[in-house]
Amino acid sequence: MTLIAGKRTFRELNADIRTALETQNTVCVESVNGQRYIGSGLDAGKSIVLHGTPGNDMGAYLNGGKIEVFGNGQEAIGNTMNGGEIVVHGHVGDTLGYAMRDGAVFVEKRAGSRAGIHMKEFRQMQPVVVIGGVVGAFLGEYMAGGTLVVLGLGNPQNLPLVGAHCATGMHGGRIFLRGAFSQENISENIAVRELTVDDRAELERHVKTYCAYFGADEAEILDVPFHKLEPLTARPYANLYTPN
Amino acid sequence: MAYQPHHNWTPQAQKEILKQARTGGVLLSGMSNNKPYPIYWDKMLLNASQVTNPSIDPLREPMEIRTYLGRKPAKLEFHADGSLKTKLEPQVQLETPILFSAMSFGSISLNAQKSLAMAAKKLGTLFNTGEGGLHPALAEYKDCAVVQVASGRFGVHKEYLENSRFIEIKIGQGAKPGIGGHLPGEKVTVEVSHARMIPEGSDAISPAPHHDIYSIEDLRQLIWSLKEVTQYKKPVAVKIAAVHNCSAIVSGVARAGADIIVMDGFRGGTGAAPTRIRDNVGIPIELALAAVDQRLREECIRNSVSLVVSGSFRNSADIVKAIALGADAVSIATAPLIAMGCHMCQQCHTGKCNWGIATQRPELVSRLDPEKMHLRVVNLVQAWNHEIKEMLGGMGLNSIDSLRGNRLMLRGVGLRERELEILGIAHAGQ
Amino acid sequence: MFKREGEVRIPSGCAIAAVTDRSGTCFGGAEIIDCIALMHDRSNGLGGGFAAYGIYPEYKDLYAFHIFYDNNDARVQTEAFLFRHFDIETFEQIPTRKVKSITGSPLIWRYFGVVPQSKIKKNDFDEDEYTARCVIRINNTVPGAFVFSSGKNMGAFKAVGYPEDVGEYYMLDTYKAHTWTAHGRFPTNTPGWWGGAHPFTLLDWSIVHNGEISSYDANRRYVEQFGYKCNLQTDTEVITYLFDLLVRRQGLTLETAAKVLAAPEWDVIDRMPPAEREICTALRTVYSGALINGPFSILVGSKYGLLALNDRLKLRSLITAQKGSKTFFASALCILRRLRGTVLLRCALLRQRRQNRLSGRRQMHCVPSLCGNLPDARH
The missing domain is CATH 2.160.20.60 (Glutamate synthase, alpha subunit, C-terminal domain)
Known part of the structure; x- marks a missing residue:
């Protein structure tokens, strides 16, 4: 499943990602534009693929899930991460x-x-x-x-x-x-x-x-x-x- | 040879110099500021009703001290059918305006922390894990736990955050503003290491500041990351030490999205703090509270956040005065520790507490029986609750809501004009 | 030298009364004067006043400003302001009768005017808000001037003296209103200032109040966060602002506002069905600063209706009765003795109260507004 982030607020986007991950294990998000906290607390077995520039605190408190970013990342990636994997194809x-x-x-x-x-x-x-x-x-x-x-x-x-x-x-x-x-x-x-x-x-x-x-x-x-x-x-x- | 009496170079001053000359170390003390700075609680007097409005007898009239903490909207909106349209942020219901302050497992024993947890559950209030993680033995008390997130992030993970009534970001502490926590390796026993999720025997260093917070907008980022990961089900509190510029700081913290702000005065306790910091940094909570409450009101945001204060509340009258100055609730630590046996020897940092409180030595910890000790804490708070109700009734109030910020209930004695102005109260006789 | 309201907080005891005709029929002021006169002993001649709704039908869409002036300078200055900020249609001295006991009268004028459309477009608020701000501005900045009434098709009349004399002085028998409220004051100090008498008003709000609230400073500091300034330091003033904030500005109904000011107790809320419990809990948590504590009985007049409200412990007397289409409220039962065929609601309330006491519980008595008949009624 693919979501479009665009100019949506982090709260809306993250709620949609969470909803999507209730029924599937992977979600892809296009045109990410600085939305914060993507994948925070993501549990094992779940993964998110991001295209664009995710905002600060991506993967905060990550809990076994996986996040792959095609693009650069911002500040505080993997803050207080407790497990899982983050891969950033960029800076x-x-x-x-x-x-x-x-x-x-x-x-x-x-x-x-x-x-x-x-x-x-x-x-x-x-x-x-x-x-x-x-x-x-x-x-x-x-x-x-x-x-x-x-x-x-x-x-x-x-x-x-x-x-x-x-x-x-x-x-x-x-x-x-x-x-x-x-x-x-x-x-x-x-x-x-x-x-x-x-x-x-x-x-x-x-x-x-x-x-x-x-x-x-x-x-x-x-x-x-x-x-x-x-x-x-x-x-x-x-x-x-x-x-x- | 005995020390010669000298007004300035007291025996204590000389002893401290000799200690530092011998070791080259930073002096470390336990408990709280031990210097004779003014205690403003003792310079404020409470009102009572006579004739023009009656006092209320709490033994036969309902007397409400229930307190809600959490972010409040400026107004409520309703649908046409009368149902509530406004969705409230999560609120914390307390049956008393008294909470227990943060004391980590590590700084105090598991038995001491468990006693507070048990007491909190019985009293309808909350205990606070400090930044030491939540020990599995206390999992059953998660609904009355405040979990702390400090710069070291010890024991912080998703489940820990979810196992709480609210989350507290610790920026500062009254006993050591601007200074972080440092649990020495010898206190990191197997059990402590398990709760903090660090290797046994390693130092737990939790410096000031959080290295992901260098400004107010970074604090905002942390606040909202905690809200996101707990899916907006937990209020997020921010604890700061009362310092010179606290009103502006608290205003910023409120605007950053904190639901509850905890402010700890310069008399706040600690398991260990550099002596000089403990005795010389920060300001009295009375003045800080008065200034902060007034500032938030001037900015029209006082109502949106809850304000909890701490820093040496010795009895119920101190608490009533704090609420009249503008606090929503207070947080206590030294008083319940005294209830459990603490004799204020101020040697917490040595880890040899006779009473099994500030120690991890099994033979000392076993002296403290949570089954017995939690009842003493319950007794203490229940007695204070009753005294608070008596004082409320005397003032002609039957709800703590009507005391909050009601500074007409206070009069100063022996205070200068400037102090009265900051406290926002009149002098006795006025 | 005694200090005025605003310079010092003056507690006072009082008598209050109200009569309203639920059919909307207007009637003269004699009845309310009789009612309040029977409670002569509850006041001490240091303040009396009335509010009357429906008295200016010919100017019903115009704001009616009643203003006290200490001297002519104050009048000149105020009129300059008024004529600049409103289109004043007509103005005159309020007619009075010579009454021996009423002395030291200020100049008393009234003005009828509308808010010019240009002012509303320029500003970001409605005409009520505009008018309220203008009134507050005059009262705060023009020395010797005090706007004591500023609603539409209503007016307050007050003075230093016994209320029955004040009624006579203002010739209230010559006015016709569908709702009358009255107040006799027993202040513990003698300020001798006409502006300090009750009712206190703002726009259509008029409040008469008996008792001294213990939560005053908590309420004051709460409401001042929303831009009000409690300059008179009186309970009535702060209660007026609370109603204005909750009902006019925030859109709560009068009944909901009553649940805020005299909130149900927590253990009552805990026993409510979930939907009601959610609402009452939210009201108490969000509006905790607006909870009024201490003994009070108040009568609130407004375009939304007439509300009678007692404190949560029922520490002040307040009775209500009905006769025909009229409803009466008063501090003392005696006023009703002269009304034959009256249905005395107080008995029912008393019984309920006794039962509550037997179960160890008292209850607030909130009589809901009777505004079904009023033109601007909300519900």
Whole structure:
């Protein structure tokens, strides 16, 4: 089933999407024009395909469902996502995957600032964000778990792979960076390490999926060396306070 | 050697310096502001009726304290057949204007939180999960739960949001305005980790601000995302600390779409806050409330949102005064904790609470029996309810609706002109 | 120096009465003067007044402004304003009779006028709203002028004195109305200001009121959010504005407005059938600031009809009776003794009240409006 978003309000559009998904598992929406909250809380087994530019908070609280966007995304995609998958054939704005707990986000091209902040993991819940292009400042700030991958593909302007203050306050999870990056953009208390065998296996899995979605060359991507960022301590602020 | 008496360099001041010289740490305290700032509740007096209008005896006349929270339209419209045309936003019915403030599982024990949940259910009011998620053991109390969404989004997912009476976005807290929450890893036990959905022993860092909120329109975005995901069935509240510019902030929050605004004064409690912040940041809730209520009225939007205030309500008279200043309801935390045994030692942050309240140690937690303790909380609130009714009756009112914003019922004592002006009340004798 | 209404809040006790002919037949003012005179002891000579509906049939489509002036300057200034904002068809001093006990009279004038079409087109509101704003503007800005009546085909008449003397003074026996209300005042202070006497009016609304409401400031602060200014600080003023807001501006019926001001109790609402419960719950939650609390009995005159309303606990006396096509309301039963063949509705109400008390419950007595006969009636 195909819906036309056009200039309709987010409330109307989202109500229609929800109604459509009561009787079927997939709905396609054409000419999306900044409508917010599309697919928020979408449950497992349901999927939405979007053409155009979905608005902020797309896939917020995503609950196992899948959203695929043919076009660019705006801010706060996958906010507080609890599971499922988001695939964006284009760029995305700031705060991608804020506080996401599980599921995967694949962005073909660049992402803005504060991607993957407050990402966390819990038992079998292991969130993954793969960004095909470069990424802005504050990547993985306060990150507490999960995996962030930045590939830096298609960067004609030669922008830095990651912006300033990468991984500030990070106390869990891992960030895989492909190719060279500026050490001064990486925060203190972060270790830059070689990938272990397990890390490499995980990375290859994510790259494979990325290539399957966007038709990139897997071998070419993996040919460039990767580094892994991880916190030096899981308790960066353990000694900050004195009981009074 | 004993400290020499000094008016300025008190023993406490010297001790704190020595502690910081030893550790290099930020001083951390529990409970609430312990400095002798003015307590405006004690400088306002209530009215009672004599002759020109009668007082009402709550023992034999109906005396209503039922309170509804939620967004209200400016007017109701009806169809020609008399049925209601206006569709109301979801409303929360409370049988008392007293709610329990946010206290997460982590900052307090599960037994303490369960006692509040049980009491809330019996009293027809609500408890608040704080930002610690809702423990499965409390699932049966979901209809009297306020679930909180703070910057760390701990335990926040669709089902959590749906398992609530309303959702509260925490922007700030009176005990530590501008400062986030930080639950140290040693308090993240298996159970706590389960409710917060983070690994055991890891720090739960929930900084100020929300990193998806850098302006009022971003707050609007979060408010509506919560409404969308719960399909407009849950009111969304926003909690802020009472700070200098709170009237403008609250006005913005109301316009951003919040259904309920919770404002926490500088005497609000906490499990842990930097001492300096706790004792020096924020403003008294009395002044903040008066200013906010007046501002919202001047902007003609007071009626559209509910206003809940918190920050050290010690007794029912404080509550009556708050409602007369303009609050819809108040939220209490320290008082029910005292009812459960708290002795105000202000050492919550150590996690060694003797009373099984602010601790996760099993041997201490087991000292607090929810079956017994919830009854003490019920007793407390029922006693306050009755006192509120007595005071209402004395003023010649038989519904709390007629007290709300009724500032003629208040007179100041020992207050300066400017304070009276901000509180919007006359001086005693006027 | 005593302060006037507006400078200070003055509680007062009162007597109120009303007579209406449901057939729409107009009758003289003697009857209402008799009624209110019988309740002489409920007032203290510091204020009396009447409202009469149907008295200006020849000008029924014109706004009738009754205005007090402290001096001629106030008159000149007000007239300049009035002539600028209305097409005034005619104006005159309101005729009065010499009555020994009525002294210190201001200048009392009346004006009949329409709102020029050009004003309505220019502004974004209707002629009632335009007129209400003009009245409020005169009362707030012209020193020594007070518009005490501004409806169509109706008028208020009031003064400092006992109501029966006030009726005599204004020669009310010479007017014919289908509905009369009256008020005798017992203020606890002696402002001696004619404008402070009742009824309080705005447009067609006139309110006479007995009691002191305890919810005053909650009601004031509620209604002021909608652009009203309670300058006189009187209960009657705030109640008038509440009715104006709910009925004229928001389109509720008089009966629904009564359910807002004297709302059913929550446990009564809880027992209602679902549809009714939904409506009453919505009314109480949305209009909680308009709930009037404390003892009151009020008589509300308007183009929508006459409404008599008691507080929820029935703390003020108010009785009603019917004779032929006439319905009477009053604070005291005695006024009805002279009316032979009267059906005394109060007995029925009393019985109901006793039953309610036996079951531990009192009830508000809301007598619905009797406006079926009136030309502009809504329902």
